[in-house]
Amino acid sequence: MPTKVHVTAKINGDEVEFLCEPRQSLLECLRDILNLTGTKEGCNDGNCGACSVLLNGRLVNSCLVLGVEIDGQEVTTVEGLAGARELHPLQQVFLEHAALQCGICTPGFLVAAKALLDRYPHPSEEQIRFWLAGNLCRCTGYDKIVRAVMDAAKKLSQRTGEVHP
Amino acid sequence: MKAFEYRAPRSLSEAVALLAEKGEKARPLAGGTDLIVQLRGGRLDLDFVVDIKWIPELNQLSYDPASGLTIGAAVPCYRIYEDPVIRRVYPGLVDAASIIGGIGIQGRATWGGNLCNSSPSGDTIPALMVLGATCTIAGPNGTRTVPVEQFCTAPGRNVLRRGEMLVSFHIPVPLPHSGAYYLRFIPRNEMDIAVVGAGASVVLSNDLSTITAARIALGAVAPTPLLAESAGNALIGKRISDETIAEAARLAQQAARPITDMRGTIAQRRHLVGVLTKRALHGAIERAQKGASHAH
Ligand SMILES: Cc1cc2nc3c(=O)[nH]c(=O)nc-3n(C[C@H](O)[C@H](O)[C@H](O)COP(=O)(O)OP(=O)(O)OC[C@H]3O[C@@H](n4cnc5c(N)ncnc54)[C@H](O)[C@@H]3O)c2cc1C
Numbered sequence: 001m002p003t004k005v006h007v008t009a010k011i012n013g014d015e016v017e018f019l020c021e022p023r024q025s026l027l028e029c030l031r032d033i034l035n036l037t038g039t040k041e042g043c044n045d046g047n048c049g050a051c052s053v054l055l056n057g058r059l060v061n062s063c064l065v066l067g068v069e070i071d072g073q074e075v076t077t078v079e080g081l082a083g084a085r086e087l088h089p090l091q092q093v094f095l096e097h098a099a100l101q102c103g104i105c106t107p108g109f110l111v112a113a114k115a116l117l118d119r120y121p122h123p124s125e126e127q128i129r130f131w132l133a134g135n136l137c138r139c140t141g142y143d144k145i146v147r148a149v150m151d152a153a154k155k156l157s158q159r160t161g162e163v164h165p
Numbered sequence: 166m167k168a169f170e171y172r173a174p175r176s177l178s179e180a181v182a183l184l185a186e187k188g189e190k191a192r193p194l195a196g197g198t199d200l201i202v203q204l205r206g207g208r209l210d211l212d213f214v215v216d217i218k219w220i221p222e223l224n225q226l227s228y229d230p231a232s233g234l235t236i237g238a239a240v241p242c243y244r245i246y247e248d249p250v251i252r253r254v255y256p257g258l259v260d261a262a263s264i265i266g267g268i269g270i271q272g273r274a275t276w277g278g279n280l281c282n283s284s285p286s287g288d289t290i291p292a293l294m295v296l297g298a299t300c301t302i303a304g305p306n307g308t309r310t311v312p313v314e315q316f317c318t319a320p321g322r323n324v325l326r327r328g329e330m331l332v333s334f335h336i337p338v339p340l341p342h343s344g345a346y347y348l349r350f351i352p353r354n355e356m357d358i359a360v361v362g363a364g365a366s367v368v369l370s371n372d373l374s375t376i377t378a379a380r381i382a383l384g385a386v387a388p389t390p391l392l393a394e395s396a397g398n399a400l401i402g403k404r405i406s407d408e409t410i411a412e413a414a415r416l417a418q419q420a421a422r423p424i425t426d427m428r429g430t431i432a433q434r435r436h437l438v439g440v441l442t443k444r445a446l447h448g449a450i451e452r453a454q455k456g457a458s459h460a461h
């Protein structure tokens with residue numbers, strides 16, 4: 001019986017230590033050990049994007065990462081998006097555009113959209129659709145989600161004083 | 166998932182020693198986008214998982230205008246398509262890197278993992294074959310080199326022996342007036358596995374009218390990705406025309422040995438080989454004419 005492994009990582013800016021078995025996915029570690037249940041499990045095989053998190057700033061499916069692999073690394077989950085007092089602009093526009101119904105896909109979409117906007121602050125609609133292609137939604141029909149991300153891009157660039165090209 | 170032990174060696178020799186010692190019950194872990202799915206599904210039963218992402222040789226990505234490109238086996242797709250030199254000199258590799266899974270998969274999925282998983286539909290494999298890529302393999306008895314087209318031996322099987330692992334790919338400097346292109350057919354625009362994939366590379370004469378060398382490789386139409394040598398050779402010395410391209414496509418269709426499965430039928434796949442081979446050749450020729458692959 002393999003023993004548990006000690007993992008130290010930075011999650012949403014906080015130093016975190018935990019013990020896990022090598023076979024436990026990052027998704028399981030987040031939800032079952034660290035009680036960060038914002039990240040959702042859908043397919044558990046890389047196809048739905050509900051488990052999306054950022055690993056060292058890169059979008060990954062946490063169901064396909066082992067918890068032990070994040071030792072010494074930085075992870076951002078949906079819990080890391082909002083500020084102390086206000087929602088992240090993406091979260092705010094998702095509400096305003098009714099870009100969610102049941103909500104199970106929402107944390108994954110928010111994290112994937114953040115990964116996109118961090119890299120490309122002024123994405124085209126096509127770029128948004130490609131970046132979100134790894135996230136499945138059974139309720140909204142996607143269009144509201146895409147509109148919300150376009151709106152968030154606009155609001156974020158206004159906030160930083162940039163001009164939309 | 167069944168329990169296993171995890172190691173993340175920092176050196177190649179350490180990783181090889183671990184793999185050699187543990188044998189069949191140990192496997193390298195790169196991006197995990199195949200391995201973790203297979204472990205969870207019970208298709209693979211391991212006692213030992215060796216994370217190879219921390220080995221320096223497996224993370225190299227370097228281009229030398231004299232000797233060509235080296236891609237470490239643990240380099241994920243995003244590093245390929247974000248690299249400005251690769252975008253300029255080897256756009257055929259960018260074609261493959263940017264269609265594997267979605268952005269989240271591309272953040273992890275490595276080129277070594279795609280080849281070592283040895284699926285007939287692995288998208289990087291035809292793209293590497295048409296560029297004449299070779300693999301460097303390290304094992305208990307030292308290193309050896311194998312051309313990519315000889316690496317896969319059957320679905321999920323390859324030439325790696327006990328204790329061996331893939332270290333890197335080497336891709337020669339493209340010749341002047343050359344170009345390469347890869348594409349596949351899937352029922353949607355992204356996030357699916359190829360029904361058929363086709364890659365092509367060409368070298369053109371100085372006046373850009375005649376093909377002096379060509380390679381065509383196919384995915385998902387045989388037990389392994391396939392270099393269709395007869396199809397490529399038929400283009401040598403031919404002037405570029407719809408007829409010569411159609412003839413190469415016909416020979417590629419002959420080389421294909423497709424099966425019927427949940428993704429497509431034999432007839433559909435054979436048809437697709439013809440269509441995609443033509444498109445891949447047109448794409449490669451256009452890049453060669455535009456001078457897409459300037460070595461400097
Ligand atoms: C949602 C989803 C979508 C996908 N879409 C595509 C697609 O469009 N096209 C496509 O081709 N594939 C696709 N795949 C499959 C997979 O992502 C790719 O095959 C990927 O390149 C595998 O790389 P990896 O680093 O994740 O490999 P891993 O899963 O880490 O390893 C795969 C296999 O290779 C072995 N291995 C890895 N590295 C080495 C090495 N250096 N030496 C020896 N053995 C090694 C492992 O032991 C394992 O057996 C998809 C997978 C998922 C989950």
Ligand code: FES
Binds near residue numbers: 046047064
């Ligand atoms: S739960 Fe990870 S991709 Fe679906």
Ligand code: FES
Binds near residue numbers: 100103105
């Ligand atoms: S809101 Fe229900 S799955 Fe997207």
